[in-house]
Amino acid sequence: MSLFKKNLLFAAVICLVLVFTAACGNSKDSNSGGKSAKDEPKEQTLTDAKGKVTIPTHPKRIIAPYLEDALVALGVKPVAQWAIGDTVQDYLQDQLSDVPKIEWNLPLEQVMKDKPDLIIFSSPGAIQEGQYDKYKKIAPVFVYKDATFADWRKQLTTMGQILGKEDEAKQKISDYDKKAADAKAKVKKAIGDDTVAAIWVSGGKYYLFEKDRFSAKVLYDDLGIKAPSLVENLPASQPQWNPISLEKLSGLDADHIILVGPKGDPGFKALDSSNVWQSLPAVKAGHVSTFNDPSNWTVNGIIASEKTMDNAVSALTK
Missing domain, CATH: 3.40.50.1980 (Nitrogenase molybdenum iron protein domain)
Known part of the structure; x- marks a missing residue:
């Protein structure tokens, strides 16, 4: 046998040995080093x-x-x-x-x-x-x-x-925080230091969001929007959410107002005919936005908060 053929045969044998050794090692690792679904606790x-x-x-x-x-x-x-x-x-x-x-x-x-x-x-x-x-x-x-x-x-x-x-879960929160940072910059560019209030219209009654109530936290915490004095002076939210009268709303000096409530709620009609409402700075300036699906505003959740964020950006950057 020539020297060339001997070298070629030797190289082939070495390759087979290395492949076999690697396969055995991998088999050992998969059997003893990792957990299979069968081994995972139920x-x-x-x-x-x-x-x-x-x-x-x-x-x-x-x-x-x-x-x-x-x-x-x-x-x-x-x-x-x-x-x-x-x-x-x-x-x-x-x-x-x-x-x-x-x-x-x-x-x-x-x-x-x-x-x-x-x-x-x-x-x-x-x-x-x-x-x-x-x-x-x-x-x-x-x-x-x-x-x-x-x-x-x-x-x-x-x-x-x-x-x-x-x-x-960690990735979802990280993605949300990145989206919030972008949205915050857009809103800041659009309205500067203007104040914003959110009101839930339900059953002909009005519920002013405290700073820590449900998705209002998206406005005041995640987006860094300033609250008007009436909201700033509200006590911390309680499980029982009490409505606010139209008379009390006369002190709402917000630059922008976001209304959330189902279409056709009698509360909207009452606002249209209210002198108190019509005299508010945001109303006179035409800075009132309405969203007829209030459900994401009255829940604590990541999907709800994302939808509220989208609502706020569309309302305040138009």
Whole structure:
């Protein structure tokens, strides 16, 4: 055999040995170094408002009334969605239009019919008195702490832990903050230091958003918009949101007003015929914008906040 052929044969043998060694090493790593889906625990233990709770690692059938925003943001559909009669969270219906409704107080019979493998409550107060143990007999239960539910960032982060999607939750928050920074710059360029107030029109009554109420936090915190003196002097928001009279609104010196309320609400007609309303600086200047889907304004959630941000930018930069 020639020297050339011997060298060629030797090189071929070496290559085969290296390939075999690498394959064995990779097989060993995949078998012992990583976790397969089969090896992953089927349950996880977390801390909620009730203490330590054990829930499925990857729940498939979830009921989470008034937490659908966080679910949808992380790509999960519940088996039933929160409702009061026929009223649902309208801003989420592009994603949830085919999801059955479940009454806000979660009737036990309906919960059993939906066969959840996890039930999530927005707060301890959201559970009907004496029903907690009954729900636990149907499926594991996770209960948000009040402070966690009130802050959509914490709300989404916790949902990421529940669903095993912590990285996705972090990325969603990061993307939101970048969008907010861009929107803030646009609004600042458009209105400078002008003040803005938001009013919810419902059932012929008027609800002035406090600085810390629902999506008003998008205006005053995320977008850095200045609040008028009437809003600045309001006390911190309380669970019971009381309407404000037209007479009290006479002191609203905002440069811009955003009205949110369903089309045809009698409150809008009353404003048109009110001398108090017509005398407000923003109204006289033509700086009033109206949005007829108020649902994203009255919820704490990342999707709701994004929609509110879009509303604010369209209203204030036109």
